[in-house]
Amino acid sequence: MHFLIFGIGFYFLPAIIAAVRHTHNATGILLLNVFLGWTVVGWFVALLMAICSRPYYACYYHRGW
Numbered sequence: 001m002h003f004l005i006f007g008i009g010f011y012f013l014p015a016i017i018a019a020v021r022h023t024h025n026a027t028g029i030l031l032l033n034v035f036l037g038w039t040v041v042g043w044f045v046a047l048l049m050a051i052c053s054r055p056y057y058a059c060y061y062h063r064g065w
Contacts, residue, residue, distance in 0.1 A: 011037060011043075013047065014032075014043065014046035015034075015050070021053070022056040028049075029049050032046045033046040
């Protein structure tokens with residue numbers, strides 16, 4: 001039973017990272033992970049997108065003082 005829970009958590013690791021980091025494309029990463037995560041290439045692409053994407057709060061423009 002523990003193996004199943006660990007496996008599901010590892011499978012959705014890119015989506016979890018994207019959600020925790022509040023990336024602007026977290027939904028796209030989740031969909032990529034669900035539909036192409038079963039391929040090794042799709043899982044690594046989703047993981048790279050989750051790690052390399054800027055967090056949502058970093059997209060705001062601050063006008064100085």
